[in-house]
Amino acid sequence: MESLLKKYFGYSEFRPYQKEVINNILQKRDCLAVMATGSGKSLCYQLPPLLVDKTAIVVSPLISLMQDQVMSLKQQGIRAEYLGSAQTDQSVNARAQKGEYRLLFMTPERACSISHSFWSKLLQAGICLFAVDEAHCISEWGHDFRVEYKQLDKLRAILLDVPFIGLTATATEKVRGDIINSLKMDDPYIAIGSFDRTNLFYAVKLLSRSSEFIENLVDEFSKSLGRSGPTIIYCTTIKDVEQVFKVFQDAGIKSGMYHGQMTNKAKQESHRSFIRDELQVMVATIAFGMGIDKPNVRQVIHYGCPKSLETYYQESGRCGRDGIASVCWLYYTRSDFAKAEFYCGETKSENQRRAVVESLMAAQRYCTITTCRRKFLLDYFGETSSTTNCGNCDNCLGSKKEHDVSREAFLLMACILSCKGSWGLNMPTDILRGSRAKKIMDNQFHKLPLHGLGKDHSANWWKSLAYQLISHVYTLETYINSFYLCISVSTKGKQYISSARLDHHPPLLLPLTSEMINGEEDPTITGGDLNGLATSEHEGFSEAESQLYHSLLEERTNLARRVGTAPYAICGDQTIKRLALIRPSTKARLANLDGVNQHFLMTHGDHFLETISRLAKGLNLSLDGEANIPVPPTVNIISKVDLTANSQRKLAPAKLQAWKMWSEDGLSIHQIASFPGRSAPIKPQTVLEYLLEAAQQGCNVNWTRFSEEVGLTNEIFMDITRAISKVGSRDKLKPIKDALPEEISYTHIKTCLTMQNCGMSLEMAPSPCIGTAANDEEAPRKVDDANSKTTALEVGNSLEGEMSVSCGDGLPLGKRQKVDGPEQSLTSLVIATEDGIVDWLKNYDDGVPIHDILEHFNGSGEESVIAMLNCLEGDFVIYKKNNVYRIL
């Protein structure tokens, strides 16, 4: 499963719940996935068809959404299409029913009207799942109810044995129940992921709806231009869209607009330009809601509070779907909350009306709280969050000091209680401000002792206080007759009142909102907060890397234009970030990056490698920077010096020091162990291990000298080689030791294995050293092998001049790997070839670490095996995850 994830999507790991959902789908179980926007729900229905080679049907509410998904999937080398009126290719229908597409998208209307014969043919070809995307549209309790979604249950009777999958980012418990019932799901597997979009910064501000505000917004945006990334500005009315769009356009900012009164063609053009990064800003109504699949939107600004908290979560969730830090600003006016009646206009049932009103109230709360906004959102969606300070919203970051508002809170709550009956917030506010309006006089409220006691604060100040009291549950706001908000004092509030008197109140500390401090709605905007975004996106970049990142983004845009697709469909911003940070120089390194899939590598790999190399040179940046993922050295021919230098960097200081003392200073193992400069002597065995590891890592070792020191004779070397052959494995030392005479020690075995690991064949085996610790110049003795056909010494003799052998010595492969005659079977040396590696890796689903691969292919040198692995990786035949190689 992981292999296909890497091959098609470029990712090396599943995100939470993806694997579980996929496994359940494969077992044909219905599933409901409620996972945050941008959490990777799509993958749950995209991967199964590739795993089982059947078609996945995906029902999606909007043509534009389907078109974008199909475009991206095609860029990933996946056969995908959509059925619908906008489909211009006449052959799609016929090909679809033959099962030619792995993913087939359609609207709910289309799904319900498709002929029986289409379904039966496609069923014959194979349907692996029926996914309902944006499944909350099925529920009257959802914020986006669509009648046509309700019809989908009809398909259960046709698509027998096909698992149904509901996917949504926003579903309260009620909505979840509705989805399950409506789709007639049978004991579904339910995955409820976190709603927390940790990369999003949330902020809210009360605004004064004025041209001054919009101009300020444009100013602020212009300051961060070029760094702020694609932005959506959502407006609540078409009039606002047109006004905001005009100001942005007049300021020379590449902007587009999108609303329901535009022609389809104009909407499509606007949408297309935005996803192709031709526009910096899209000013839109909710019509540009879930239809936008662009993962690199960096800011979502709401000019006016949306009609529900679900809508806000969904729209703000368009931002930063690729996981990069992004910003969501909401500017609201109080009049936004007086629209309940308007929003209920099209509702059909009392249930729907209540749902609409409750969601609007929740949105209002979200705007007016002074506590953590993230926590509020999470609580609303039923997720318990332990933190009260997320550190990534305006309320958590702002230094809102608490003030004692006991007197004012007492007055307001006492006034609400005195009014009795069901009044909105205006009534107690007006009473406190000393109003003598008709409604006050008619109700005799001017005679209340509290009348006029709150003159020193504006009406808005009192309303803000009221919202604070609501969010701290001293007061409550409830709807009467669905639309009219009525304020009352909660039990907690009543307890407070009873503990206080007119002239003495226990302290009540609450943070003041900006409008309580500034007095009025504020036409200024955020004061540089939009700028903050640009910095966070470039976290971890040096100046030059940031330049490279932007040039690569530009390169991707140009490439996308040539190919006729959206830049994000070529690869995500995260991938471009990795490219700018790591700057791979070879295909293997490129393949190893998260986000790089086979299609990208094959289609654009060379182009990006060449671009990175050229741009990095111009910016004086080295290639192959430090990656989080360790990358094997791409060695074809590496000189001894290079390799040793490399290895030295990898060795721990103590080991490196031991190796230097032994090889450069000529000290013996014993001398090193008890070297006077050492704070405490170490065991000779430890020194020996250090030296063997240094050799494994590529440091030059004079094996003649080493063998002399450890008493490894030629006979012993041969005996060990034979024992390994008999045992059939090099994995464990004990069985090898048991197969040998007593006098042959573990040290001998380890030395012999290390020599083999270092690519030494018998041919290269240092002859005199394997003699009897005599001198190196001594003529080689002839040692009979078990079959007494030929001798190691005779073969080894020919290389006598190369007694000092380094691993990774750059010797021609053939020369190093050659093992003559019977020695080959005798020693079980396995020579690496690309096919051989692939065949062998096929046996290990969980992959094999490099160490084991080298150990298995003991007939080849480390660098040649790594070079082969690199080639295979670059060709997307194998891939590496957590330093383990697997077949793709």
Ligand SMILES: Nc1ncnc2c1ncn2[C@@H]1O[C@H](COP(=O)(O)OP(=O)(O)OP(=O)(O)O)[C@@H](O)[C@H]1O
């Ligand atoms: N396992 C993964 N590793 C890394 N990135 C992933 C993984 N799965 C998905 N993604 C990426 O996450 C981003 C969001 O994924 P996706 O579009 O599936 O989100 P979604 O949950 O369907 O969001 P929405 O509710 O907005 O439709 C995409 O860029 C996708 O490529």
